[in-house]
Ligand SMILES: [Zn+2]
């Protein structure tokens with residue numbers, strides 16, 4: 497869509513305040529850079545001229561869906577193919593994690609103040625020299641520092657193959673932190 501898109505009349509006599517840099521051609525709320533780089537979680541939303549926040553959902557962000565990939569990861573000499581998620585929104589944008597819940601808790605970690613190691617999910621950051629490679633050829637490094645139930649810990653290796661009666665505590669999504 498052209499950048500000459502007319503600025504719509506806001507209700508109640510408010511005027512739209514457009515971003516200063518090149519606006520996104522597909523939404524009214526972000527710059528082109530923010531939507532191209534999926535950087536919504538760091539972007540500020542526009543406001544009406546009286547300071548009222550613009551609260552309509554961003555169509556670009558709404559359309560951004562996580563992308564499933566397969567990661568071939570080697571840890572302590574053992575290689576596994578992991579189903580992973582490439583995140584497209586939120587603070588994990590551009591990073592991989594293993595799946596939610598039990599299926600993704602494929603690592604063992606030592607957790608501060610816990611007697612027993614826990615099974616935790618993994619998070620991977622893109623790195624051209626990373627030790628692990630996904631099915632698109634992108635290379636990744638495993639983030640060894642984890643948080644489990646609010647306690648810091650460190651991944652030490654693979655979790656053993658899962659059994660039906662395995663009752664390990666689950667890592668919740670927000671236990672990757674909010675930073
Ligand atoms: Zn946009």
Ligand SMILES: [Zn+2]
Nearest residue numbers: 523525526554
């Ligand atoms: Zn937007």
